[in-house]
Amino acid sequence: MTSTNAGTNAGTNDLTIHTTVLPHVEPEESLAFYRDVLGFEVRSDVGTGTMRWITVGPVGQPETCVLLAPPTADPGITEDERRTIAEMMAKGTYGWIMLATKDLDGTFDRVQATDVEVVQEPTDQPYGVRDCAFRDPAGNMVRIRQAD
Numbered sequence: 001m002t003s004t005n006a007g008t009n010a011g012t013n014d015l016t017i018h019t020t021v022l023p024h025v026e027p028e029e030s031l032a033f034y035r036d037v038l039g040f041e042v043r044s045d046v047g048t049g050t051m052r053w054i055t056v057g058p059v060g061q062p063e064t065c066v067l068l069a070p071p072t073a074d075p076g077i078t079e080d081e082r083r084t085i086a087e088m089m090a091k092g093t094y095g096w097i098m099l100a101t102k103d104l105d106g107t108f109d110r111v112q113a114t115d116v117e118v119v120q121e122p123t124d125q126p127y128g129v130r131d132c133a134f135r136d137p138a139g140n141m142v143r144i145r146q147a148d
Contacts, residue, residue: 016063019055022095022140023071023085027052029137030068037114038099038142040066066097089139092119096141098131104146108132111144122146 024030088094119133131145
């Protein structure tokens with residue numbers, strides 16, 4: 001079905017990204033990475049043990065959150081799906097996020113100075129972006145690009 005009003009609200013669209021979800025395996029390690037290494041603030045931390053949901057976000061951007069969540073907390077996930085998720089997380093292919101900074105080289109140096117796995121040093125990509133990449137403690141890809 002096609003809407004006849006498809007383009008009429010394009011200029012008034014107020015959708016924003018409020019929360020994105022990344023899985024964690026060890027909540028304390030993930031919390032330390034996002035809080036201490038990337039400098040995000042903790043917005044909430046609920047649950048216990050590995051069943052914790054931790055919301056973090058960039059300082060000064062309260063409308064943007066990353067929810068660090070247990071990847072297999074959904075009771076509807078089968079054992080085969082749990083194994084697949086664990087395998088994908090171990091390879092770093094399950095979750096990822098792209099961040100931006102005005103000082104890519106400085107940010108890279110600061111993050112690299114910690115005990116973080118570097119995937120790619122700052123590189124000028126052929127598609128016009130300069131970025132770098134790390135893995136967080138759960139294996140998620142964290143790409144950081146140079147902001148304009």
